[in-house]
Amino acid sequence: MLETTLGLEIIEVVEQAAIASARWMGKGEKNTADEVAVEAMRERMNQIHMRGRIVIGEGERDDAPMLYIGEEVGICSREDAKDFCNPDELVEIDIAVDPCEGTNLVAYGQPGSMAVLAISEKGGLFAAPDFYMKKLAAPPAARNHVDIRKSATENLKLISECLNRSVEELVVVVMDRPRHKNLINEIRTAGARVRLIADGDVSAAISCAFSGTNIHALMGIGAAPEGVISAAAMRCLGGHFQGQLIYDPEIVKTGLIGESRESNIDRLRSMGIEDPDRVYSAEELASGETVLFAACGITPGTLMEGVRYFKGGARTESLVISSQSQTARFVDTVHLVDAPKSIQLK
Ligand SMILES: O=C(COP(=O)(O)O)[C@@H](O)[C@H](O)[C@H](O)[C@H](O)COP(=O)(O)O
Numbered sequence: 001m002l003e004t005t006l007g008l009e010i011i012e013v014v015e016q017a018a019i020a021s022a023r024w025m026g027k028g029e030k031n032t033a034d035e036v037a038v039e040a041m042r043e044r045m046n047q048i049h050m051r052g053r054i055v056i057g058e059g060e061r062d063d064a065p066m067l068y069i070g071e072e073v074g075i076c077s078r079e080d081a082k083d084f085c086n087p088d089e090l091v092e093i094d095i096a097v098d099p100c101e102g103t104n105l106v107a108y109g110q111p112g113s114m115a116v117l118a119i120s121e122k123g124g125l126f127a128a129p130d131f132y133m134k135k136l137a138a139p140p141a142a143r144n145h146v147d148i149r150k151s152a153t154e155n156l157k158l159i160s161e162c163l164n165r166s167v168e169e170l171v172v173v174v175m176d177r178p179r180h181k182n183l184i185n186e187i188r189t190a191g192a193r194v195r196l197i198a199d200g201d202v203s204a205a206i207s208c209a210f211s212g213t214n215i216h217a218l219m220g221i222g223a224a225p226e227g228v229i230s231a232a233a234m235r236c237l238g239g240h241f242q243g244q245l246i247y248d249p250e251i252v253k254t255g256l257i258g259e260s261r262e263s264n265i266d267r268l269r270s271m272g273i274e275d276p277d278r279v280y281s282a283e284e285l286a287s288g289e290t291v292l293f294a295a296c297g298i299t300p301g302t303l304m305e306g307v308r309y310f311k312g313g314a315r316t317e318s319l320v321i322s323s324q325s326q327t328a329r330f331v332d333t334v335h336l337v338d339a340p341k342s343i344q345l346k
């Protein structure tokens with residue numbers, strides 16, 4: 001029902017955010033790249049016949065501009081919506097957004113940034129706190145064979161068996177952070193190759209689900225909201241994804257979580273998370289009956305091209321995934337803004 005209600009309109013939401021943000025590529029201004037993406041996403045979402053509520057609106061951690069958690073979006077959120085929205089459109093839906101995932105990547109002209117969102121019925125997406133999350137993503141063939149509770153060495157052996165290749169033939173993406181020093185050493189010692197990324201672990205997680213990307217696992221600690229968005233895509237694609245919240249300041253030293261382990265556990269409890277050590281599967285992080293995911297490349301990435309402008313318009317590449325129709329659509333769009341004199345085919 002969700003997919004038929006929203007149709008392909010959500011593609012335009014991520015496309016508009018990406019087109020706005022890519023104007024700031026390489027300008028060294030990450031907040032502006034983020035801000036324009038947020039505004040474009042909000043504006044386009046508010047033109048859609050839907051009754052949406054933002055459950056994940058990344059931005060809190062660095063005072064970045066954000067779509068606020070709890071913000072209502074869509075025409076059918078208005079008080080008089082019954083007058084112009086049909087019953088399907090009035091059903092409440094939850095939305096997780098990251099209008100500019102990889103703001104630093106955009107600011108410094110590096111690959112892997114995207115505008116991204118996930119949608120499900122009310123309650124269908126885990127409202128992740130702005131904590132860190134240990135993540136494990138792997139290809140569909142390794143789903144439920146690997147486990148985040150196992151060591152990287154064990155998981156690499158399992159992935160190699162599931163993919164019928166040697167560990168040396170595997171590539172693992174890890175975010176380039178001091179906290180991953182031991183993990184990186186372990187992966188290298190096991191024989192696999194490591195691709196270090198500066199930012200953007202959503203793109204890396206989803207890339208594991210597609211063969212041909214030469215990415216076979218994502219390991220390490222990133223942000224929890226991005227974990228839920230990655231899980232939404234991986235659930236639809238049948239890839240493996242697990243996440244575990246990180247609340248111990250000894251593991252990640254950051255202003256994001258408090259300096260006391262106990263107060264962090266209390267904070268999680270106050271958010272309804274009774275077991276702070278729980279390991280969440282993709283199906284638990286994105287548990288709704290129907291899940292939709294949409295992303296549009298801002299800078300070029302493993303799965304999508306970045307935004308390319310030409311005189312009079314722009315060209316974008318997006319990925320829309322639906323659990324309902326069981327499709328992953330790559331959408332190549334030419335945006336004709338000012339009546340361009342020619343439209344290049346490729
Ligand atoms: O790269 C990221 C930053 O996202 P954004 O703020 O939307 O540009 C995410 O992919 C990461 O998951 C995560 O946010 C990051 O690991 C947390 O930041 P850091 O403390 O620098 O590791």
Ligand SMILES: [Mn+2]
Pocket residue numbers: 058098100101102226
């Ligand atoms: Mn992000």
Ligand SMILES: [Mn+2]
Pocket residue numbers: 034058059098099100101102103
């Ligand atoms: Mn962001």
